[in-house]
Amino acid sequence: MKILRRMDKKSVQLIFITIALFGLMVWLRGDRFLRPKNMESMLFQLVEPGLFAMCIAVAYMSRGMDLSIVSIANLVGVVNGMLLRTQLNPDGSNVGILLAACVVIAIAIGLACGLMNAFFISNVGIFPILVTLGTQNVFMGIAMALTQGRAEGNFPQQLLDFGDAKIGPVPLLTILFLLVFTVLCVVVHKTPYGKKLQWMGSNSKVTWFTGIDNPKITYATYMLSGVFASLAGLVIMARTNSAKADYGTTYVFQALLTCVLAGISPLGGTGKVYNLILSIVAIQITSTGFNMLRISPLIRDSIFGALLIISIVIDFVSRNRRARRLNRAAIRQLKEQPGGG
Amino acid sequence: MAFYPGAIAGLAGIVGVSNIQVANPYDFQNRELTVTAAVVIGGTRITGGKGSVLGVVLGVLVTNIISQNLVLIGIQPEYGKFVFGILILFAAAVQGIQAKLRGRK
16 A cells, blocks of 8 residues: 555556456456457557557647657658568568668658657747648648558568567567657656656746757657657558558547546646556557447547546646645745745 | 537538538548638637637638649649648748747837
């Protein structure tokens, strides 16, 4: 109990939610849910939504928004797909170099897209949602124009083997995802950049007058988000053996839900990134559960929508209560001071 | 006044259905893009505090003229999203730069 009290409050909540969901699934469909095959596919599936949730998390912390992430991922997939289709030798002798080039290109695209978002947000001064709504469609339009709306596919076997690889029972992609996730946790909670990011998110005027370079933080944030999105693009390539300009547009919504559930507020500043992994798992259990219970995807969307509203309401209420409590404490302190108040 | 947008959206639903004579849950999805473009082009400031109904009507006219005539001037429909994305960025950038210049003054 002592440990529970010392832990972050949101983490405790999320652990209970996750355990409850897990228990509910075991109770309802235990025979199928607990199969090793199912566990494995859940670990496999949570990688893409997880990466997208990380993108949204950094954007949220800066009190911004990044709607363009799925488009960045698809752009990465399409460009790499075209590269592989046109440049691969028939005997497959240059596969290694090409796959390395794919990773470099992916990260370059992610950085460039993030740079564009950040330029419009911090230098031109447009509202982040508006910028990323625009760039979302610009990036998707570029991918559409490159492919004429067709899907790229038939990637080399090495890439697919990489996507399917496992270390013990755990998919390799999941392990790599956990590594990237740990890096993000360290960056946000242990580096000066992360501190400045959260401060800027809670009050950008104050950080500006304190001498923190707000535009620089904004650039770093959106470029980070772009890189995670491009990694998601690579994962989609390796996992689905195809890339399409308008694949997976609902991921943005799921990522928003994951972040809000993890206590990373759209109002910026607050939240612990490590809670994200718990909410990613919780969302994954829920969506697998919906599949197993044969609940139609149409109903699933509206349930997720309701969940989003509920978690936003909880977030706002607790934020208001906390603000009021701090206010009262400050007033009490002022009254108690001799000569003050 | 929060009920007002809902009421107008309901009206839009009736108009839309009477136009196309079928109703399905996905009919007007992904219209947010053109609608947002229309509102921003119309001069409404997205952070609030500024805007006019006439501007929005003119914005809707502009986006409609563009989306109806893209095909006629020989641009593939795939580029439609690209065009509207650019349009939003452009209109919002004009507003942003104006605000910055005003701030400098």
